Amino acid sequence: MNADDTAAQSLRDREIKTDDVGESQACPEFNLTDDCRSVIIRLHNLLGRSRKHVRLWLTLPHPDFGGNAPLFYLHRGQPEVVDALLEAIETGQIG
Helix, strand or coil: CCHHHHHHHHHHHHHHHCCCCCHHHCCHHHCCCHHHHHHHHHHHHHCCCCHHHHHHHHHCCCHHHCCCCHHHHHHCCCHHHHHHHHHHHHHCCCC
């Protein structure tokens, strides 16, 4: 392994130990499909790249979902429901 490979591996090791969610590790404990993972990555970026906040937001009941947790819709294969709320948040349409 050359110096560039060693530096790249070191960076990957540090990234895995941080509180960040990368595309390859977007909350694997939720066991979601790829289209649901993209919603989680988007949420992760909105919540200051905090895995803890992503977990909380996904699992707590949400009034915009009639008291259901966003994860409920992701497990049902309906990422578009959560995605619509994220779109509203990103564009400032939510008060």
